[in-house]
Every structure is written in C-alpha cells, then in structure tokens.
Amino acid sequence: MDPDRVDRGVPAAGGQDSGTTQPDLVLQGTQVGPLNTQYNNYYYAGGASPSATSRIWSARAHPHAFIGREELLSRIADTAGSAVTVLHGMGGIGKSSIAVEYADLHRDDFDIVWWVPSEDPDRIPQKLADLARALGLVDPTDSVDTATARLMGALTERDRWLLIFDNAERPRDLASFLPPGPGQVLITSRNPNWHGRATLAVSRFSREESVELLTGRAPELSKKDAALLAESLGDLPLAVEQAGAYIADSDLDTDAYIRALTQRPDQLFTRVGDSDYPTAMTLSWTMAFDRLAADNPVAFDVLALMAWMASEPVPIGLLRDRPDALPGRLRVVADDLIRADCVRILHQRSMAAWIENTLQLHRVPAALLRARNSHAGDAESLAAAVLRLLHAALPEDVWDNPDTWGPWEPLLPHVLTATDAGRPLHGSPAESGWLLDRAASYLQTRGQPGAAHPLFRRAFDLRREAFGDDHADTLRSANHLAVVLRDVGDFHEARSLHEGTLLRRRRTLGGDHIDTLSSANNLAAVLRALGRFDVARTWDEDTFTRRRRVLGDDHGETLGSANNLAADLHELGEFEKARTIAADAHRRARRALGDDHPNTIKIAGNLARYLHALGERRPPAHPTDGEEPRGDPAGHGRGR
Known part of the structure; x- marks a missing residue:
C-alpha cells in the first residue's frame, strides 16, 4: 500500500459512496483494526503515535476515471486562502468526487485530510471527535464536546489540513465547526x-x-450512441457513470437503456454494474x-407536477396565473408568499x-419522481393536471396569427412532452387532442409541416377513437391532417381525406357552416x-360566394378565398380576372388586417405575380403608396 494513500478503487463520476469495503487504520505499516464508521477510515504515518508530523488521511477513495473539471479544481485552489469554499449543485452533479479529486491532487499540501458526512447535523460532532482522537488530543473517556473543542483549538495553531464537510444542508449546521x-x-x-463564503457552482x-466518460467505461459504444445516452441523461455525471458501467457489464444496447430510463428509472438505477455511486444517487434523491x-x-x-413536463424552464406564471387549472392542493400557489416559499x-x-x-427540473430526478408517482397511483392524475394547465394557458387561434405565438414558444416543449405517446392520455382526450392539434398548427404556420404532420395524425387518431368519426373535433383534426399532407406532398391521401371530411361536414353541419367552407x-x-x-x-367560386354571404367581404377567410380563386383564374389563363380579384382582396386585407399580416403578405405576393404577367409593375389601387407589394410570389394562400 502506498504509505500516503488509501485507494479503494471506486469508479468515477462523484456523489455518495455506498457500502464499499473500508480500509483498516494503519500505523507504521501495522494493521491495528477497522473503524466502525462508513467514511472516517483513516491511517497515519510518521511515528509510533499521532503527532504534529503525522499524516492522517480520511477522504473517500479517489475515482480511477475522473473526467474534466479542470477549471473548477483550479478555482478551488485559488479560493484556498479564504479558508472555506463551498461547492454547490444538484444531487448527482459530482460535488463529492470533485472534493476527492481536489484532495488527491493536492495531497502533498496536507498532513490531515478528514471527511465529515454532514447530511445529519447531529453526527458531525462525533466525526470531528474521531479526528481529535486520531490526533491524540483527547483520552478515550473524554466527551464529544471536549474533543471537538480541543480539535478546533488545535487546528487554529497548525496548517496543512483539509476538512471536507460533505452534503451539508444549512450554514448554521456548520457554524460551530469551521476553524479559523x-x-x-x-x-x-x-x-x-x-453568504460570506466563497461559493462555486458545479454544473453538469x-x-x-x-x-468521453461513456466511451471510456463502455468502449463498444459509438460516439453517436454515447451522445444519445448523454442527452437522455441530461449530462448528469452520476447518471452518465451508471450508464457506462451498466452497459459495459450487460447486453443492454443504447435504445433499450433509454427505454428503461423512460419507463423504469428507479429500477434501472439500482442495477449499477461495478459502480456504487448511482445507487447512492437514487437514495439521495429519494x-x-x-x-x-x-x-x-x-x-x-x-x-411532482413539473416532473410530467419537459426538462425545460417552466414559466412561474404558468402556475401563478391559472390556479383553477391546478389540482386542488396546488391552488394555493396563487398566493404570493406561499409561492415564494x-x-x-x-x-x-x-x-x-x-x-x-422560471423553474427547471433536471430529467433524471424528474424520471425518479414520475416512477415514485406511478407507485403511489398519482401518475394519471398528475399527467392530466399538466394537460389541463397547458390547455388553459395557451391561445387557440395560432394559424397566421403572430400575436398568439408568444406563449407557445416557451411552452411548446412541455406540450410535446405532456402529449408524448408514452404518457397516459386516455383519461384526457379533449385536452390532449386539442394540445396536439394546436401544437401542430403552430409548427405548421411557422413553416415546419414535417414536424407538424405526426402531431396532426396523432390528434386525429386520438379524437376518432375517443369521440367517433362525425364528432366536430374529429372532423377538425381530419381537415388539419389533410392540409399538412398536402404541404408534405402527399396529395392523393390529402384529397381523399378532404373529400371524406367535406361530405361528413355537409351532412352534419350544413353547406354554409364555416367548418364546411x-x-x-x-x-x-x-x-x-x-x-x-x-x-x-x-x-x-362556391366557397368565395358563401363566405362573402356568411362572413362578409372583409373577413380574413373571405379574403383567403378571393386569393385562392385568383390563383385558379391565373393558372387557367384568365389574367385580368385574377388581377381584379387579387387587387380588391389586397386593398381589403391592408385595411382589415394590416400590411404585415401573413394573409396580406400572401395576397400581395400573388398580386405582384399577376401584375408581372400583365406587364404592370404596381397595383393601380395604391398610386401614392410608393412601395411594391410584398410577399412570396409563389404563395397561393392556405385557406385554413
């Protein structure tokens, strides 16, 4: 054994130890018996009894595959002159392993390194009393209070020592145990x-x-698969370590591991390969x-509610402003003081x-919380609560309506997570169908029909199963799905679906209903x-006539029909008719919707094309505007 180190060979990543074999106390190479503690297993060397020149080492074992953290380790060294440095961060982030690595890197700078588990403040004095006894400061019969008092005095008079208080919760718990x-x-x-201490945040x-850690632990992993695993684990160091260790020791591939992480994270993290850290991580979070x-x-x-959302920031206003959409016990968060607490x-x-x-919950504790909720029978109610909350928070009229897009951008990840196919949606078909349909519409109107397509299809399938073929929501989803099928180039399925939807709407709603139109x-x-x-x-022509009668000449949908009819006429070679209808629609759209509305821009683009075909350069209806019509020359409008 190296006389300056006890190495128990615990793997990398950091966090809490769990039940590994403890080394015996060593004095001049003679084994004198183990200590009855989990962490404070130490040895000293340099004399027949402890003295000022003895080396006493009671740190956790150094991880044999420590990765990165160079800048943070350097910053700890830079703060050494401030006497107290605090590493803070979420559970599983690797704070403890950084402390061990720091102690090992600077082992020649210290004669004493002492590890003090601090989750339970009542146990701290005993751990410090053990150090006092190791230093020969007290007799075996002296009280813990006497031992800690003598230790504090002794440490003020000597240097080259490092105390590591691991997993302390509150500054006041350590106030009496920080020697100056x-x-x-x-x-x-x-x-x-x-406050008043040097603090360093530990990040993922x-x-x-x-x-690097995953491929080092499991060399058979490709960098692509390792990146997928890292993404699913949110780059949480202890979870990454567990994944590498477990995959290296099993036949589980990347896809199977990610499925297990989604469905049974609590069971997965108890299968730890040759690493004990993730078991302790799971216990720590529990x-x-x-x-x-x-x-x-x-x-x-x-x-618990956030665990059913995405691992993305959740605007606090989502909870604050819609208490009626929350479960009864959570409605108190509308109170400013309760929410602040x-x-x-x-x-x-x-x-x-x-x-x-915003509040943000990491995906690993979120997965553990969902598993906990499932065992308690709360999963379906919490999943449904998230659906209700998002449904209440988001505006419906997103199509070609930029004024409504603001709330969708931060909440879209939560909508996609809450409506994931693996979530329990059967109890909330109205909310989940609405969210899928509206999220798809938001994506499509923002120019992402490929991303919108599967959401529209899921909304249609869910609503048809829940409500039947003739239900208004089912028909609405059928209409939207057919539109996106056209946009992704599947014209024949789009035509078939549109024809079927039109027949059902004419039968159930009548020919002049806005949905039929x-x-x-x-x-x-x-x-x-x-x-x-x-x-x-x-x-x-029929739709334009009906919309003028039902909605009026200046309604956005009427103007959309005018734009579409003008496009038909242009393609049939009736250029003057196309120009006349488009020019009138353009004037009305500018007045009713404004110059910057998407429909106005589309109509202007088409009008410019028609004028170009006729050899004209500008719409004669605006002789004093001094600007050309704007828009996509190929745009025909969508007619939602």
Whole structure:
C-alpha cells in the first residue's frame, strides 16, 4: 500500500459512496483494526503515535476515471486562502468526487485530510471527535464536546489540513465547526446560499465530457450512441457513470437503456454494474423528496407536477396565473408568499433551478419522481393536471396569427412532452387532442409541416377513437391532417381525406357552416396542387360566394378565398380576372388586417405575380403608396 494513500478503487463520476469495503487504520505499516464508521477510515504515518508530523488521511477513495473539471479544481485552489469554499449543485452533479479529486491532487499540501458526512447535523460532532482522537488530543473517556473543542483549538495553531464537510444542508449546521486556522475547509452542498463564503457552482458535464466518460467505461459504444445516452441523461455525471458501467457489464444496447430510463428509472438505477455511486444517487434523491414532502408539501407537489413536463424552464406564471387549472392542493400557489416559499426551498435545496422567473427540473430526478408517482397511483392524475394547465394557458387561434405565438414558444416543449405517446392520455382526450392539434398548427404556420404532420395524425387518431368519426373535433383534426399532407406532398391521401371530411361536414353541419367552407376551401387547394385547376375553380367560386354571404367581404377567410380563386383564374389563363380579384382582396386585407399580416403578405405576393404577367409593375389601387407589394410570389394562400 502506498504509505500516503488509501485507494479503494471506486469508479468515477462523484456523489455518495455506498457500502464499499473500508480500509483498516494503519500505523507504521501495522494493521491495528477497522473503524466502525462508513467514511472516517483513516491511517497515519510518521511515528509510533499521532503527532504534529503525522499524516492522517480520511477522504473517500479517489475515482480511477475522473473526467474534466479542470477549471473548477483550479478555482478551488485559488479560493484556498479564504479558508472555506463551498461547492454547490444538484444531487448527482459530482460535488463529492470533485472534493476527492481536489484532495488527491493536492495531497502533498496536507498532513490531515478528514471527511465529515454532514447530511445529519447531529453526527458531525462525533466525526470531528474521531479526528481529535486520531490526533491524540483527547483520552478515550473524554466527551464529544471536549474533543471537538480541543480539535478546533488545535487546528487554529497548525496548517496543512483539509476538512471536507460533505452534503451539508444549512450554514448554521456548520457554524460551530469551521476553524479559523490556516488550513482549508471544503463544503459540498445542494444549497447555494452560503453568504460570506466563497461559493462555486458545479454544473453538469459538457456533452463532450459525457461522451468521453461513456466511451471510456463502455468502449463498444459509438460516439453517436454515447451522445444519445448523454442527452437522455441530461449530462448528469452520476447518471452518465451508471450508464457506462451498466452497459459495459450487460447486453443492454443504447435504445433499450433509454427505454428503461423512460419507463423504469428507479429500477434501472439500482442495477449499477461495478459502480456504487448511482445507487447512492437514487437514495439521495429519494431522501431529498421525502424531506421536501415533510417540510413543504406544496413545494413537493409543484416538483411532482413539473416532473410530467419537459426538462425545460417552466414559466412561474404558468402556475401563478391559472390556479383553477391546478389540482386542488396546488391552488394555493396563487398566493404570493406561499409561492415564494416554494421557489425558495426548491432553489435552496438545488432541486430545481430558478432562472429569470422560471423553474427547471433536471430529467433524471424528474424520471425518479414520475416512477415514485406511478407507485403511489398519482401518475394519471398528475399527467392530466399538466394537460389541463397547458390547455388553459395557451391561445387557440395560432394559424397566421403572430400575436398568439408568444406563449407557445416557451411552452411548446412541455406540450410535446405532456402529449408524448408514452404518457397516459386516455383519461384526457379533449385536452390532449386539442394540445396536439394546436401544437401542430403552430409548427405548421411557422413553416415546419414535417414536424407538424405526426402531431396532426396523432390528434386525429386520438379524437376518432375517443369521440367517433362525425364528432366536430374529429372532423377538425381530419381537415388539419389533410392540409399538412398536402404541404408534405402527399396529395392523393390529402384529397381523399378532404373529400371524406367535406361530405361528413355537409351532412352534419350544413353547406354554409364555416367548418364546411374550410373543408371545401382546402379540397380546392389540393386539386390545384394536382393540376385540376378547373375543378378547383368551381369549388373556390362556391366557397368565395358563401363566405362573402356568411362572413362578409372583409373577413380574413373571405379574403383567403378571393386569393385562392385568383390563383385558379391565373393558372387557367384568365389574367385580368385574377388581377381584379387579387387587387380588391389586397386593398381589403391592408385595411382589415394590416400590411404585415401573413394573409396580406400572401395576397400581395400573388398580386405582384399577376401584375408581372400583365406587364404592370404596381397595383393601380395604391398610386401614392410608393412601395411594391410584398410577399412570396409563389404563395397561393392556405385557406385554413
């Protein structure tokens, strides 16, 4: 054994140890018996009894595959002169392994390195008393208080010592145990609030660090698969370590591991290969959840609800402004003080990040919370609550309506997660169908029909199963699905679906209903895409006439029909008729919708094309505007 180090060969990544074999106390190479503690297993060398020149080492074993963290380690060294340095971050982020690595890198700078588990403040004095006895400062019969008092005095008079308080929760728990001497104190904590102390935030691995650790632990992994695993684990160091260790020791491939992580994370993290860290990580999070539920049940309920959202920032206004959409026990978060208490404790315990009025829960504790909810029978109710909350928060009229897009951008990831096919949606078909349909419409109107297509199809299938073929929501989804099929180039399926939807709407709603007219409008668009301009013209003329009668000449949908009819006429060679209808629609759109509305821009683009075909350069209806019509020259409008 190296006389300056005890190495138990625990793997990389950091976090808490769990039940590994402990080394015996060593004195001049003679084994004198083990200590009855999990962490404070130490040895000293340099004399027949402890003295000022003895080396005493009681740190956790150095990880044999430590990755990255060079800048953070350097910053710890730079803060050594401040006596106390705090590493803070969420559970599983690797705070403890960084402390071990720092102690090992600077082992020649210290004669004493002493590890003090600090989750339970009542146990701290005993751990310090053990150090006092190891230094020969007290007799075996002296009390713990006497031992800690003598230790504090002794450490103020000597240097070259490092105390590591691991997983401390509150500054007041350590206030009496931080010697002011010339040594160094390193604290690991979830709590970022250590006022007056040098604090260093520990972040997740970079993607490159995650891939390096994964491929190092499991060389059979490709960098692409390692990156997929890292993404699914949110680059959380302990979880990354577990994945590498487990895959290296099993026949589980990347896809199977990710499925297990989604469906059974609590069981997955107990299968640890040759690494004990993730078991301790799971236990650490379980204990943290239990403490939070006991100390602040409302904050725990907020966290449990967030676990069913995406691992992206959740605007606090989502919880604050819509209490009626929340489960009954959570409606109290509308109260400013109660909500502030929730945010404070979640931030203080690093259970959720608090950034710019948003809360964010990491995907690994979120997965563990979902598993916990499932075991408690709360999964379906929490999943449904998220659906109701998002449904209440998001505007419906997103198509060609930029004024409604603002709320969708930050909440879209949560909508996509909440409506994922693996979630329990059968109990909330109305909300889930609406969210899928509206999210797809938002994506399509923002120019992403490929991303919108599967969401529209899922909305249609879900609504048809839940409500039947003739239900208004089912027909609406059928209409939207057919539109996106046209946009992705599947014209024949789009035509078939439009024709079926139009027949059902005419039968159930009548020929003049706005939904029936939407189906007729969209069928004409598909016919136009298929080159059937004569048939499209017939449908567009009928729809334009009905919309003028039902909605009025200046309504946006009427103007859309005018734009489509003008496109048919242009393709049939009736250029003057196309120009006349488009010019009138352009004037009305500018007055009713404004110059910058998407429909105005589309109509202007088409009008410019028609004028060009006639050899004209500008619409004669605007002789004093001094600007050309704007828009996409190829745009025909969509007629939603």
